[in-house]
Amino acid sequence: xTRAPRIADIYADGHPVxxxxxxxxxxxKGAENLMRTAADLKERVEPDFIAVTYGAGGxxxxxxxxxxxxxxxxxxxxxxxxxTCVGSTAAELGEVVDRLERAGVxxxxxxxxxxxxxxxxxxxTEGGFANATDLISFLTENHEVCVGGACYPETHPEATSPxxxxxxxxxxxxxxxxxxxxxxxxxxxxxWSYVEHARAAGITLPIVPGxxxxxxxxxxxxFTKMCGASLPEPLLDRLRPIQDDPGAVMATGIEYAVTxxxxxxxxGAPGIHFYTLNKSHATRSVLAGLR
Numbered sequence: 001x002t003r004a005p006r007i008a009d010i011y012a013d014g015h016p017v018x019x020x021x022x023x024x025x026x027x028x029k030g031a032e033n034l035m036r037t038a039a040d041l042k043e044r045v046e047p048d049f050i051a052v053t054y055g056a057g058g059x060x061x062x063x064x065x066x067x068x069x070x071x072x073x074x075x076x077x078x079x080x081x082x083x084t085c086v087g088s089t090a091a092e093l094g095e096v097v098d099r100l101e102r103a104g105v106x107x108x109x110x111x112x113x114x115x116x117x118x119x120x121x122x123x124x125t126e127g128g129f130a131n132a133t134d135l136i137s138f139l140t141e142n143h144e145v146c147v148g149g150a151c152y153p154e155t156h157p158e159a160t161s162p163x164x165x166x167x168x169x170x171x172x173x174x175x176x177x178x179x180x181x182x183x184x185x186x187x188x189x190x191x192w193s194y195v196e197h198a199r200a201a202g203i204t205l206p207i208v209p210g211x212x213x214x215x216x217x218x219x220x221x222x223f224t225k226m227c228g229a230s231l232p233e234p235l236l237d238r239l240r241p242i243q244d245d246p247g248a249v250m251a252t253g254i255e256y257a258v259t260x261x262x263x264x265x266x267x268g269a270p271g272i273h274f275y276t277l278n279k280s281h282a283t284r285s286v287l288a289g290l291r
Contacts, residue, residue, distance in 0.1 A: 004078040006146035007107045008178035010048050011206040017271030018287065019080070019208075021051040022278050024063035031063060035070060037280045042075050044280075045287050048271070051109060054082035061096070069103040079105050080148070084113025085135055089127035093135070097143050109148045109181070110135045133171045140176030149177040151207060153185050153194040157228035162197070170201050180205050181273050184212045184223070186256070187232050188263050209264050212275040213282040214253030217243035254282055258289035265290070 010017055020041060025031050041047055052068040054061060068079035081100050083093065097108065112122065112132045124130035129138065132149060139147050149172035152165055159165035169180060180203075185191055191209050198207060214220045217239050224231055235256060242248040261272050274283040 004049075004072050004104065004106065006178070007049055007078065007080060007148060008146050010078065011179055011208075011270050016265055016269075017048045017208070018045065019049045019051060019271065019273045020047050020276050020280075020283060021053065021210075021273065022067070022276060023053040024060055024067055025278070026060065026063075031067060034067060034278055035074070037276075037278060038071055038077070039075055041280050041284065042077055044284055047077055049078035049080050049107070051080040051082060051273070054084050054111075054113075065096070065099060065103070065105075068100070068105055072104060078107065080107045080109055081105050082109045082111060083135065083139075084111045085124065085129040085131070086113035086122075087125055087128075089125055090129065090138060091127070093128070093138070094142060097139065097145060101143065101145065106144065107146045107148070108139060108143075109150070110139055110177070111150055131168075133168060133175055136172055136177050137175045147177050148179045148181060150183065151180040151194070151198070152183045152228070153190040154183070154229055166197055166201050166203075169198060170203050173203050173205050177205065179208060181208045182210045183227050183229060184210045184275055185229050186224075186235060186260070187230065188260055190230075191264065191269070192267070206270040208271055208273050209269050210273045210275060211257055211260060211264075211286075212277075213250075213257040213286055214239065215250045215277070215279070215282050216246070217249055250282060254285045254289065257282075257286045261286060261290055 022034055025034055038050060050071050052064050054064045064081060068081045071077050072079045083096065110132050129135045136147055136149060139145055151169045155162045155165045172180065182191065195207050238252055239249060242252065264272065276283050
Protein backbone atom coordinates (compact mmCIF):
# COMPACT_ATOMS: atom_id res chain seq x y z
CA UNK A 1 0.00 0.00 0.00
CA THR A 2 1.36 3.41 -1.02
CA ARG A 3 0.52 6.58 0.90
CA ALA A 4 0.31 9.21 -1.80
CA PRO A 5 0.62 12.98 -1.34
CA ARG A 6 -2.46 15.14 -0.91
CA ILE A 7 -3.41 16.84 -4.15
CA ALA A 8 -3.69 20.18 -2.36
CA ASP A 9 0.04 19.87 -1.61
CA ILE A 10 0.80 19.04 -5.25
CA TYR A 11 -0.87 22.27 -6.38
CA ALA A 12 0.84 24.23 -3.57
CA ASP A 13 4.24 23.18 -4.92
CA GLY A 14 3.98 25.83 -7.62
CA HIS A 15 4.80 23.84 -10.77
CA PRO A 16 2.22 23.30 -13.56
CA VAL A 17 0.29 20.18 -12.57
CA UNK A 18 -0.69 17.70 -15.29
CA UNK A 19 -3.43 15.22 -14.42
CA UNK A 20 -5.49 12.73 -16.38
CA UNK A 21 -8.99 11.34 -15.94
CA UNK A 22 -10.16 7.81 -16.75
CA UNK A 23 -13.47 6.02 -16.37
CA UNK A 24 -13.62 2.46 -14.98
CA UNK A 25 -14.29 -0.14 -17.69
CA UNK A 26 -16.99 -2.73 -17.12
CA UNK A 27 -14.84 -5.76 -17.97
CA UNK A 28 -11.58 -7.25 -16.73
CA LYS A 29 -10.15 -6.90 -20.25
CA GLY A 30 -11.04 -3.22 -20.28
CA ALA A 31 -9.40 -2.75 -16.89
CA GLU A 32 -6.22 -4.38 -18.17
CA ASN A 33 -6.19 -2.06 -21.19
CA LEU A 34 -6.69 0.95 -18.94
CA MET A 35 -3.74 -0.01 -16.76
CA ARG A 36 -1.57 -0.38 -19.86
CA THR A 37 -2.67 3.11 -20.92
CA ALA A 38 -1.85 4.51 -17.48
CA ALA A 39 1.54 2.78 -17.50
CA ASP A 40 2.24 4.29 -20.93
CA LEU A 41 1.42 7.75 -19.56
CA LYS A 42 3.74 7.22 -16.60
CA GLU A 43 6.59 6.20 -18.88
CA ARG A 44 6.15 9.10 -21.28
CA VAL A 45 4.85 12.09 -19.30
CA GLU A 46 4.95 11.34 -15.52
CA PRO A 47 1.45 12.49 -14.51
CA ASP A 48 1.12 14.33 -11.21
CA PHE A 49 -2.03 12.35 -10.52
CA ILE A 50 -4.69 10.23 -12.24
CA ALA A 51 -8.40 10.54 -11.48
CA VAL A 52 -10.86 7.66 -11.84
CA THR A 53 -14.57 8.36 -12.24
CA TYR A 54 -17.31 6.68 -10.24
CA GLY A 55 -20.46 4.77 -11.05
CA ALA A 56 -23.29 4.26 -8.60
CA GLY A 57 -23.39 0.78 -7.11
CA GLY A 58 -22.21 -2.58 -8.42
CA UNK A 59 -19.04 -3.45 -10.28
CA UNK A 60 -18.37 0.05 -11.66
CA UNK A 61 -18.00 1.49 -8.16
CA UNK A 62 -15.84 -1.46 -7.13
CA UNK A 63 -13.67 -1.01 -10.21
CA UNK A 64 -13.10 2.64 -9.33
CA UNK A 65 -11.62 1.49 -6.02
CA UNK A 66 -9.61 -1.30 -7.63
CA UNK A 67 -8.18 0.85 -10.41
CA UNK A 68 -7.30 3.90 -8.33
CA UNK A 69 -5.60 1.63 -5.78
CA UNK A 70 -3.71 -0.24 -8.50
CA UNK A 71 -2.58 3.04 -10.08
CA UNK A 72 -1.03 4.05 -6.76
CA UNK A 73 0.40 0.70 -5.71
CA UNK A 74 1.60 -0.68 -9.05
CA UNK A 75 2.52 2.52 -10.89
CA UNK A 76 3.39 4.86 -8.04
CA UNK A 77 1.09 7.61 -9.38
CA UNK A 78 -1.12 9.54 -6.96
CA UNK A 79 -4.76 8.54 -7.39
CA UNK A 80 -7.89 10.69 -7.13
CA UNK A 81 -11.12 8.75 -6.61
CA UNK A 82 -14.36 10.33 -7.79
CA UNK A 83 -17.34 9.97 -5.46
CA THR A 84 -20.96 10.84 -6.26
CA CYS A 85 -24.21 11.04 -4.33
CA VAL A 86 -26.08 8.85 -6.82
CA GLY A 87 -27.79 5.77 -5.43
CA SER A 88 -26.04 5.69 -2.06
CA THR A 89 -26.81 6.57 1.55
CA ALA A 90 -24.40 8.57 3.69
CA ALA A 91 -23.45 5.36 5.52
CA GLU A 92 -22.67 3.57 2.24
CA LEU A 93 -20.55 6.47 1.00
CA GLY A 94 -18.72 6.52 4.32
CA GLU A 95 -17.90 2.83 3.87
CA VAL A 96 -16.55 3.54 0.37
CA VAL A 97 -14.25 6.27 1.72
CA ASP A 98 -13.15 4.11 4.66
CA ARG A 99 -12.15 1.47 2.15
CA LEU A 100 -10.23 3.98 0.05
CA GLU A 101 -8.39 5.29 3.09
CA ARG A 102 -7.42 1.79 4.20
CA ALA A 103 -5.97 1.27 0.71
CA GLY A 104 -3.91 4.47 0.98
CA VAL A 105 -6.12 6.61 -1.28
CA UNK A 106 -6.61 9.96 0.47
CA UNK A 107 -7.78 12.17 -2.40
CA UNK A 108 -11.47 12.35 -3.37
CA UNK A 109 -13.37 14.45 -5.91
CA UNK A 110 -16.85 15.04 -4.48
CA UNK A 111 -19.65 15.33 -7.05
CA UNK A 112 -23.41 15.18 -7.00
CA UNK A 113 -23.44 13.00 -10.09
CA UNK A 114 -25.85 12.84 -13.01
CA UNK A 115 -29.42 11.59 -12.80
CA UNK A 116 -29.66 7.85 -13.55
CA UNK A 117 -30.33 6.96 -17.17
CA UNK A 118 -34.02 7.36 -17.94
CA UNK A 119 -34.69 9.74 -15.03
CA UNK A 120 -35.90 13.27 -15.76
CA UNK A 121 -33.97 14.83 -12.88
CA UNK A 122 -31.66 13.98 -10.00
CA UNK A 123 -33.34 12.74 -6.83
CA UNK A 124 -31.42 12.16 -3.61
CA THR A 125 -31.41 8.64 -2.22
CA GLU A 126 -33.19 8.40 1.10
CA GLY A 127 -30.49 8.80 3.74
CA GLY A 128 -28.12 10.21 1.14
CA PHE A 129 -27.14 13.64 -0.19
CA ALA A 130 -28.87 15.98 -2.60
CA ASN A 131 -25.81 17.88 -3.79
CA ALA A 132 -22.03 18.03 -3.83
CA THR A 133 -21.83 20.63 -1.05
CA ASP A 134 -23.54 18.25 1.39
CA LEU A 135 -21.15 15.49 0.34
CA ILE A 136 -18.11 17.75 0.80
CA SER A 137 -19.32 18.71 4.28
CA PHE A 138 -19.77 15.04 5.17
CA LEU A 139 -16.29 14.12 3.92
CA THR A 140 -14.41 16.93 5.65
CA GLU A 141 -16.22 16.35 8.94
CA ASN A 142 -15.82 12.57 9.02
CA HIS A 143 -12.71 11.62 7.04
CA GLU A 144 -9.06 12.59 6.71
CA VAL A 145 -9.16 13.02 2.93
CA CYS A 146 -8.20 15.84 0.60
CA VAL A 147 -11.43 16.86 -1.13
CA GLY A 148 -11.80 18.49 -4.52
CA GLY A 149 -14.90 19.86 -6.21
CA ALA A 150 -16.17 20.70 -9.68
CA CYS A 151 -16.93 24.13 -11.15
CA TYR A 152 -18.50 25.35 -14.36
CA PRO A 153 -16.98 28.20 -16.44
CA GLU A 154 -20.14 28.31 -18.59
CA THR A 155 -22.49 27.75 -15.61
CA HIS A 156 -23.99 24.47 -14.47
CA PRO A 157 -26.98 23.58 -16.69
CA GLU A 158 -29.29 23.44 -13.66
CA ALA A 159 -28.14 26.69 -12.03
CA THR A 160 -30.61 29.56 -11.90
CA SER A 161 -27.87 32.09 -12.75
CA PRO A 162 -24.07 32.40 -13.01
CA UNK A 163 -24.07 34.17 -9.64
CA UNK A 164 -26.03 31.32 -8.04
CA UNK A 165 -23.62 28.79 -9.55
CA UNK A 166 -20.64 30.76 -8.25
CA UNK A 167 -22.12 30.82 -4.75
CA UNK A 168 -22.06 27.02 -4.71
CA UNK A 169 -18.39 27.04 -5.68
CA UNK A 170 -17.69 29.42 -2.79
CA UNK A 171 -19.67 27.13 -0.49
CA UNK A 172 -17.50 24.17 -1.55
CA UNK A 173 -14.43 26.15 -0.50
CA UNK A 174 -15.99 27.17 2.80
CA UNK A 175 -16.92 23.56 3.58
CA UNK A 176 -13.35 22.36 3.11
CA UNK A 177 -12.68 21.64 -0.57
CA UNK A 178 -9.00 22.14 -1.45
CA UNK A 179 -9.20 22.62 -5.25
CA UNK A 180 -11.76 23.02 -8.02
CA UNK A 181 -11.61 21.37 -11.44
CA UNK A 182 -13.62 22.87 -14.29
CA UNK A 183 -16.01 21.22 -16.68
CA UNK A 184 -14.51 20.97 -20.15
CA UNK A 185 -14.49 24.13 -22.28
CA UNK A 186 -13.13 25.19 -25.67
CA UNK A 187 -13.04 28.97 -25.36
CA UNK A 188 -10.41 30.09 -22.86
CA UNK A 189 -12.19 33.40 -22.34
CA UNK A 190 -14.87 31.47 -20.41
CA UNK A 191 -12.20 30.16 -18.04
CA TRP A 192 -10.55 33.54 -17.45
CA SER A 193 -13.89 35.25 -16.90
CA TYR A 194 -14.87 32.57 -14.41
CA VAL A 195 -11.58 32.87 -12.52
CA GLU A 196 -11.98 36.65 -12.35
CA HIS A 197 -15.50 36.38 -10.93
CA ALA A 198 -14.48 33.58 -8.57
CA ARG A 199 -11.64 35.65 -7.11
CA ALA A 200 -14.00 38.59 -6.67
CA ALA A 201 -16.35 36.25 -4.79
CA GLY A 202 -13.56 35.29 -2.39
CA ILE A 203 -12.65 31.93 -3.91
CA THR A 204 -8.91 31.45 -3.43
CA LEU A 205 -8.59 27.75 -4.32
CA PRO A 206 -6.69 26.53 -7.39
CA ILE A 207 -9.17 26.53 -10.30
CA VAL A 208 -7.89 23.84 -12.64
CA PRO A 209 -8.92 23.95 -16.31
CA GLY A 210 -10.39 20.72 -17.67
CA UNK A 211 -9.40 20.04 -21.29
CA UNK A 212 -10.65 17.34 -23.67
CA UNK A 213 -8.75 17.00 -26.96
CA UNK A 214 -11.34 16.43 -29.68
CA UNK A 215 -11.04 13.07 -31.42
CA UNK A 216 -14.62 12.58 -32.67
CA UNK A 217 -16.94 15.37 -33.81
CA UNK A 218 -20.30 13.70 -33.08
CA UNK A 219 -19.05 12.62 -29.67
CA UNK A 220 -17.87 16.07 -28.61
CA UNK A 221 -21.10 17.66 -29.83
CA UNK A 222 -23.01 15.17 -27.67
CA PHE A 223 -20.78 15.80 -24.64
CA THR A 224 -21.02 19.57 -24.82
CA LYS A 225 -24.80 19.43 -25.18
CA MET A 226 -25.05 17.24 -22.07
CA CYS A 227 -22.82 19.40 -19.86
CA GLY A 228 -23.78 22.86 -21.06
CA ALA A 229 -20.44 23.71 -22.66
CA SER A 230 -20.16 25.42 -26.05
CA LEU A 231 -18.12 24.82 -29.17
CA PRO A 232 -16.79 27.99 -30.85
CA GLU A 233 -18.11 28.40 -34.38
CA PRO A 234 -14.61 28.84 -35.91
CA LEU A 235 -13.65 25.46 -34.43
CA LEU A 236 -16.82 23.82 -35.75
CA ASP A 237 -16.14 25.36 -39.17
CA ARG A 238 -12.80 23.53 -39.17
CA LEU A 239 -14.18 20.24 -37.89
CA ARG A 240 -17.36 19.71 -39.87
CA PRO A 241 -15.75 19.34 -43.33
CA ILE A 242 -13.39 16.65 -41.95
CA GLN A 243 -15.70 14.91 -39.47
CA ASP A 244 -15.59 11.64 -41.42
CA ASP A 245 -11.78 11.59 -41.45
CA PRO A 246 -10.69 10.37 -37.97
CA GLY A 247 -7.03 11.19 -38.54
CA ALA A 248 -7.75 14.75 -39.62
CA VAL A 249 -10.17 15.27 -36.73
CA MET A 250 -7.60 14.04 -34.21
CA ALA A 251 -4.84 16.21 -35.69
CA THR A 252 -7.11 19.26 -35.56
CA GLY A 253 -8.26 18.45 -32.03
CA ILE A 254 -4.69 18.05 -30.80
CA GLU A 255 -3.57 21.29 -32.45
CA TYR A 256 -6.48 23.17 -30.91
CA ALA A 257 -5.87 21.70 -27.45
CA VAL A 258 -2.17 22.62 -27.61
CA THR A 259 -3.14 26.22 -28.36
CA UNK A 260 -5.63 26.21 -25.48
CA UNK A 261 -3.19 24.71 -22.99
CA UNK A 262 -0.36 27.01 -24.00
CA UNK A 263 -2.51 30.08 -23.38
CA UNK A 264 -3.79 28.72 -20.07
CA UNK A 265 -0.34 27.93 -18.74
CA UNK A 266 1.28 31.13 -19.99
CA UNK A 267 -1.39 33.19 -18.24
CA GLY A 268 -0.98 31.37 -14.95
CA ALA A 269 -3.39 28.45 -14.77
CA PRO A 270 -2.25 26.01 -12.04
CA GLY A 271 -2.07 23.10 -14.47
CA ILE A 272 -4.19 21.09 -16.91
CA HIS A 273 -6.62 18.30 -16.14
CA PHE A 274 -7.10 16.12 -19.23
CA TYR A 275 -10.32 14.23 -19.90
CA THR A 276 -8.79 11.26 -21.72
CA LEU A 277 -11.76 8.96 -22.52
CA ASN A 278 -9.30 6.19 -21.56
CA LYS A 279 -7.01 6.94 -24.51
CA SER A 280 -3.56 8.39 -24.03
CA HIS A 281 -2.47 9.19 -27.61
CA ALA A 282 -4.23 12.54 -27.91
CA THR A 283 -3.21 13.80 -24.48
CA ARG A 284 0.37 12.61 -24.93
CA SER A 285 0.50 14.45 -28.24
CA VAL A 286 -0.82 17.62 -26.62
CA LEU A 287 1.88 17.47 -23.95
CA ALA A 288 4.53 16.81 -26.59
CA GLY A 289 3.31 19.89 -28.43
CA LEU A 290 3.54 21.97 -25.27
CA ARG A 291 7.07 20.83 -24.54
